[in-house]
Amino acid sequence: MSRVNFTGVNSTESFLDLANQTTEGWFWTSAVWFFFLIVLLSLLGFGFEAAILGASFLALIIAILLVYMGLVSMWTAGIFVGIILLMFLYIAFSRKD
Helix, strand or coil: CCCCCCCCCCCHHHHHHHHHHHCCCCHHHHHHHHHHHHHHHHHHHHCHHHHHHHHHHHHHHHHHHHHHHCCCCHHHHHHHHHHHHHHHHHHHHHCCC
């Protein structure tokens, strides 16, 4: 494990980006996915569909903010958009009323 060099940190932006530099860009992406997993497990009491939609929406909002800050790639936000669209299709075509 390498040591973190704090000598180049002179603003909040460089402090947030330091975690990505140390982990080769995976820190904030994995943080979004862990947040998604925690919210998903918390919302399972409301049903599978609601849990997936709720967790994906919240993770998408966080991912969009992190994309704007330049900490995660657009693919991270795109995956959550895809999950939401697939869940809408699943809900629309699986109901047998």
